Amino acid sequence: MTNTHKTISTHIPGFPRIGAARELKFALERNWRGELSDAELEDVGRDLRARHWALQRDAGLDFVTVGDFAFYDQVANHIQLLGCEPARYGFQPDQPQLSRYFTMARGRGAANTHAAHADHDAGCGCGARDADALPAAAALEMTKWFDTNYHYLVPEFTPETAFTLACERLFDEVAEAKALGHAVKAALIGPLTFLWLGKAKTDGFDRLSLLDKLLPIYGQILDRLKAQGVQWVQIDEPILGIDLPAPWRSAFENSYWQLNQVGVPLLLATYFSPLEENLSLACRLPVAGLHVDGVRAPQELASIADWLPVHKVLSVGIVDGRNIWRTDLDAALAVLQPIVDKRAGKLWLSSSCSLLHVPFTLAAETALDAETRSWLAFATEKLAELNTLKQALHADAGADTALATSRAAIASRRASPRVHQQAVRDRLEHLPAGADQRRAHFAERQAAQRARFRLPNFPTTTIGSFPQTPAIRAARASFKRGDLSLTDYEAAMRAEIADAVQRQEALGLDVLVHGEAERNDMVEYFGEQLDGFAFTQHGWVQSYGSRCVKPPIIYGDVSRPQAMTVSWTVHAQSLTGKPMKGMLTGPITILQWSFVRDDQPRARTALQIALAIRDEVADLEHAGIGIIQIDEPAVREGLPLRRSRWTAYLDWATHAFRVSASAVGDATQIHTHMCYAEFNDILPQIAAMDADVITIETSRSDMELLNGFGQFRYPNEIGPGVYDIHSPRVPDQQEMVRLLHKASAVIPPANLWVNPDCGLKTRGWAETESALRNMVAAAHQLRAVY
Numbered sequence: 001m002t003n004t005h006k007t008i009s010t011h012i013p014g015f016p017r018i019g020a021a022r023e024l025k026f027a028l029e030r031n032w033r034g035e036l037s038d039a040e041l042e043d044v045g046r047d048l049r050a051r052h053w054a055l056q057r058d059a060g061l062d063f064v065t066v067g068d069f070a071f072y073d074q075v076a077n078h079i080q081l082l083g084c085e086p087a088r089y090g091f092q093p094d095q096p097q098l099s100r101y102f103t104m105a106r107g108r109g110a111a112n113t114h115a116a117h118a119d120h121d122a123g124c125g126c127g128a129r130d131a132d133a134l135p136a137a138a139a140l141e142m143t144k145w146f147d148t149n150y151h152y153l154v155p156e157f158t159p160e161t162a163f164t165l166a167c168e169r170l171f172d173e174v175a176e177a178k179a180l181g182h183a184v185k186a187a188l189i190g191p192l193t194f195l196w197l198g199k200a201k202t203d204g205f206d207r208l209s210l211l212d213k214l215l216p217i218y219g220q221i222l223d224r225l226k227a228q229g230v231q232w233v234q235i236d237e238p239i240l241g242i243d244l245p246a247p248w249r250s251a252f253e254n255s256y257w258q259l260n261q262v263g264v265p266l267l268l269a270t271y272f273s274p275l276e277e278n279l280s281l282a283c284r285l286p287v288a289g290l291h292v293d294g295v296r297a298p299q300e301l302a303s304i305a306d307w308l309p310v311h312k313v314l315s316v317g318i319v320d321g322r323n324i325w326r327t328d329l330d331a332a333l334a335v336l337q338p339i340v341d342k343r344a345g346k347l348w349l350s351s352s353c354s355l356l357h358v359p360f361t362l363a364a365e366t367a368l369d370a371e372t373r374s375w376l377a378f379a380t381e382k383l384a385e386l387n388t389l390k391q392a393l394h395a396d397a398g399a400d401t402a403l404a405t406s407r408a409a410i411a412s413r414r415a416s417p418r419v420h421q422q423a424v425r426d427r428l429e430h431l432p433a434g435a436d437q438r439r440a441h442f443a444e445r446q447a448a449q450r451a452r453f454r455l456p457n458f459p460t461t462t463i464g465s466f467p468q469t470p471a472i473r474a475a476r477a478s479f480k481r482g483d484l485s486l487t488d489y490e491a492a493m494r495a496e497i498a499d500a501v502q503r504q505e506a507l508g509l510d511v512l513v514h515g516e517a518e519r520n521d522m523v524e525y526f527g528e529q530l531d532g533f534a535f536t537q538h539g540w541v542q543s544y545g546s547r548c549v550k551p552p553i554i555y556g557d558v559s560r561p562q563a564m565t566v567s568w569t570v571h572a573q574s575l576t577g578k579p580m581k582g583m584l585t586g587p588i589t590i591l592q593w594s595f596v597r598d599d600q601p602r603a604r605t606a607l608q609i610a611l612a613i614r615d616e617v618a619d620l621e622h623a624g625i626g627i628i629q630i631d632e633p634a635v636r637e638g639l640p641l642r643r644s645r646w647t648a649y650l651d652w653a654t655h656a657f658r659v660s661a662s663a664v665g666d667a668t669q670i671h672t673h674m675c676y677a678e679f680n681d682i683l684p685q686i687a688a689m690d691a692d693v694i695t696i697e698t699s700r701s702d703m704e705l706l707n708g709f710g711q712f713r714y715p716n717e718i719g720p721g722v723y724d725i726h727s728p729r730v731p732d733q734q735e736m737v738r739l740l741h742k743a744s745a746v747i748p749p750a751n752l753w754v755n756p757d758c759g760l761k762t763r764g765w766a767e768t769e770s771a772l773r774n775m776v777a778a779a780h781q782l783r784a785v786y
């Protein structure tokens with residue numbers, strides 16, 4: 001391509017930092033175990049950055065992005081950059097920066113680390129928070145980065161928080177990139193988003209009031225970057241895509257006026273969500289360029305192309321940074337062409353957001369069938385797509401081969417019989433009107449279920465999983481390697497189930513579970529048995545720190561070739577006279593923790609999964625299983641960033657759940673389980689799911705979470721968790737009695753169940769048995785009172 005053609009530029013908001021072979025993960029874990037020095041860890045980081053920049057340059061991007069690297073989390077990097085490490089850590093000035101960084105990330109002290117969750121279920125929402133606070137050294141809290149599955153470390157703010165330019169890391173990285181000869185765009189989290197993401201640690205403190213103290217530090221950072229000769233600074237302000245309180249909105253104009261004084265060109269980056277009422281604000285902010293998410297908000301592109309002043313750069317995120325599908329380049333070109341004409345010389349192409357949220361490269365996926373593989377593009381392949389789009393818009397014939405390959409792949413995906421299954425489509429088409437309704441109302445079902453199960457008041461149960469012991473993991477690993485035959489593996493799992501049943505009987509629990517020994521992960525287990533799902537070998541995405549997840553890919557119409565859990569559950573039931581609770585993962589959670597096809601609405605995919613689960617529920621009922629739990633811990637996290645879209649989402653999500661749950665008779669009891677979440681603003685929809693019993697995580701909120709259910713007069717039965725499963729601590733009987741009394745004050749005691757907060761897979765048996773023994777005793781004590 002000749003330089004005269006160079007009117008369109010390409011870049012990305014960020015690249016995955018974990019490494020093609022998760023080098024960063026393994027180096028971090030070795031460093032934490034003391035096997036790799038800090039200096040050696042820094043070498044690994046430098047090497048990864050150099051490789052990732054080389055990939056960007058070699059793919060033809062016009063800038064490499066610097067500042068997206070982090071040893072744990074990019075927000076934590078900013079906490080050090082801006083010199084606002086919480087005072088509670090009592091860091092000494094001579095303590096090395098990296099050690100302070102990992103102390104904030106992982107806590108100081110035995111049970112107090114996110115690393116303690118490292119063996120947590122890939123998608124379990126409850127592993128995502130700091131668990132066991134020791135006041136002086138608890139890790140920073142973690143929470144989800146907008147609506148992604150990436151978790152950031154939450155900055156802590158008090159009226160005393162001060163900022164200083166305190167860390168050289170960013171500038172060192174810029175220098176590294178410059179030394180390697182790259183054209184550099186530095187990336188920063190914007191001041192407003194940084195404050196928004198933090199948490200006030202003093203009651204009633206408005207963290208926005210820190211802005212005036214913060215802006216001068218950003219000014220200093222920009223000065224330094226300018227002096228280093230960076231071409232651009234990308235400043236991420238994704239909060240422009242959420243419902244912002246007025247004071248936050250109005251703080252933008254003045255803040256960016258100040259930052260723009262430095263004179264280094266600023267690219268204001270927004271993503272994940274439409275700008276809506278902030279659109280004109282974003283267009284008129286005094287910055288040199290605006291990046292927008294053209295995948296999540298294509299409907300806004302035309303107005304932005306019109307309203308953004310012509311001297312400003314428009315960066316269109318046209319390649320999906322949140323999903324793994326190959327871009328339909330013809331469709332993308334059709335969207336881009338009119339914008340090219342409007343934005344002569346001032347158009348950039350980009351991924352919609354940082355590529356942090358997709359796996360590194362398809363090159364490693366040798367086991368995927370060639371057809372499926374041809375439909376995908378991971379981070380590295382997305383770089384190439386940007387280059388092809390640029391070449392095509394420059395009418396450069398160099399794009400022709402790539403365009404042809406892409407076209408063929410898109411056509412194959414559109415027509416493939418593996419994607420489109422008539423039987424599934426027909427079934428969705430002809431879903432009877434009442435398919436999402438139980439036959440009778442709850443009161444009638446409750447009576448039928450009480451007559452059938454004759455459970456005591458305050459019935460005791462658990463959430464599903466029991467300890468995934470080293471023996472279970474070893475058996476699965478050995479089975480996967482081919483060292484253990486299917487028969488032997490199944491025999492080993494059956495023995496584990498028998499063991500779990502026996503222990504539960506000895507404890508005197510009322511409703512038993514089989515313990516989920518045979519499941520690696522609550523989504524993968526089902527995905528592997530359903531049609532329409534594919535699995536990668538190396539498709540890892542960073543979830544937090546060194547923790548990565550490998551989401552399944554839902555590529556086609558979902559159907560269930562055969563029963564998935566029936567034989568395990570029936571085996572478990574055969575070993576006890578107590579009711580055995582069947583255990584399934586619900587459609588929304590399966591959807592939420594997968595990469596989902598983008599060629600039909602998510603609602604439709606959810607409904608297909610719901611029908612597969614519905615068949616499993618029916619089979620379990622048919623096999624004599626009277627109580628069936630459908631876990632839905634991800635309902636809340638599926639909420640769109642914009643409140644105006646909540647109702648539509650909740651409507652299809654609750655519909656899908658009900659479709660999965662409603663094939664059964666009145667005397668079959670449906671449970672659901674959700675982990676810790678803010679339920680208050682979605683209680684009507686939770687109630688509309690109409691599970692006979694819901695179990696939730698409440699112990700760490702000291703039952704406060706239940707108040708909303710009480711005030712709402714939640715109609716069905718509830719099991720509020722009475723003990724925290726994130727900690728090895730064994731709660732005593734009186735502690736749980738106290739919580740149950742609290743619960744009984746807000747929920748009719750006859751509707752209460754007694755159970756732990758969540759599954760027990762990360763715990764050991766000894767602590768599990770002690771805790772459950774105390775829990776059963778607590779239930780007995782309550783029965784004597786109410």
Ligand code: GLN
Pocket residue numbers: 121123124125126463464465516522583631633673674675758759760761
């Ligand atoms: N049944 C699952 C378990 O007990 C539920 C896990 C979850 O909700 N995250 O492990």
Ligand code: ZN
Pocket residue numbers: 126463633673674675676697757758759
């Ligand atoms: Zn849970």
